[in-house]
Amino acid sequence: MWRRFTSLPLFFSHLQQVRRADELKICQAFCTEIVKPPVEGESNSRRSIPFVAFVLGGPGSGKGTQCLKIAETFGFDHIGAGDLLRKEMHSDSENGAMIQKLMKEGSIAPSEVTVKLIKKAIESAENRKFLIDGFPRSEENRIGAEPNFVLFFDCPEEVMVKRVLNRNEGRVDDNEHTVKERLKVYKAITLPVANHYAKKGKLYKVDGTGTQEEIFERVRPIFASLRLST
Ligand SMILES: Nc1ncnc2c1ncn2[C@@H]1O[C@H](COP(=O)(O)OP(=O)(O)O)[C@@H](O)[C@H]1O
Ligand SMILES: O=c1ccn([C@@H]2O[C@H](COP(=O)(O)OP(=O)(O)O)[C@@H](O)[C@H]2O)c(=O)[nH]1
Numbered sequence: 001m002w003r004r005f006t007s008l009p010l011f012f013s014h015l016q017q018v019r020r021a022d023e024l025k026i027c028q029a030f031c032t033e034i035v036k037p038p039v040e041g042e043s044n045s046r047r048s049i050p051f052v053a054f055v056l057g058g059p060g061s062g063k064g065t066q067c068l069k070i071a072e073t074f075g076f077d078h079i080g081a082g083d084l085l086r087k088e089m090h091s092d093s094e095n096g097a098m099i100q101k102l103m104k105e106g107s108i109a110p111s112e113v114t115v116k117l118i119k120k121a122i123e124s125a126e127n128r129k130f131l132i133d134g135f136p137r138s139e140e141n142r143i144g145a146e147p148n149f150v151l152f153f154d155c156p157e158e159v160m161v162k163r164v165l166n167r168n169e170g171r172v173d174d175n176e177h178t179v180k181e182r183l184k185v186y187k188a189i190t191l192p193v194a195n196h197y198a199k200k201g202k203l204y205k206v207d208g209t210g211t212q213e214e215i216f217e218r219v220r221p222i223f224a225s226l227r228l229s230t
């Protein structure tokens, strides 16, 4: 059934836009395995092109909460970029200390680190429908990554800050100082990425205020209209 989407823009297929060698490396990290030709004996779902929705919005805008609901209702795999980085941070990985420092200061991890983790998560999934939550957060992240569409949660700063400070998940970044830094980074670096997708007609903006249920009722028709099958 995924064949129905082969005419849609290929996921991470902007190789022709890539100019610098390091960008090429990042792009290839996403592209090669995912769009490689079918191998005999491989299951149909594994070789088909994935359908990918990026999910963006400020810290505390409700990305993770809504992704869980979308995943459950519409059968997507939820890949949280921040969750992958936290897992890496808590492992014995060589990048652990670097990730912890960046998260604490509200900065964005280098693309090669995040892309490698996302790529691995996509490759190990049976599913071919993905929500990639919290990525891309910068122009550097974005280069070479082409989603089918982007869901964006629009939320006032004071609401986001309140939610983050009440999150209570023991995160190194859920404190007043870091959230202020994160908001600066969000406005300066992540919002231009959302604007890029808006200009391409790929951004679905959703009001991120109200209850979780109210927000999901705004999200539901977007996914219901996709009529994706597994
Ligand atoms: N609509 C909502 N109203 C109140 N609290 C919410 C709402 N949506 C999410 N939350 C809570 O706010 C915090 C941040 O939500 P989360 O989904 O983690 O946002 P994000 O992933 O965008 O940072 C979490 O503690 C979550 O339970
Ligand atoms: O693609 C990503 C996603 C996350 N992060 C880091 O992880 C933190 C937390 O991200 P997450 O998406 O978990 O935060 P949320 O927006 O959900 O609060 C960010 O501030 C960044 O430091 C990153 O560097 N690149």
Ligand SMILES: [Mg+2]
Pocket (backbone or CB within 6 Å): 063, 064, 065, 080, 082, 134
């Ligand atoms: Mg989140």
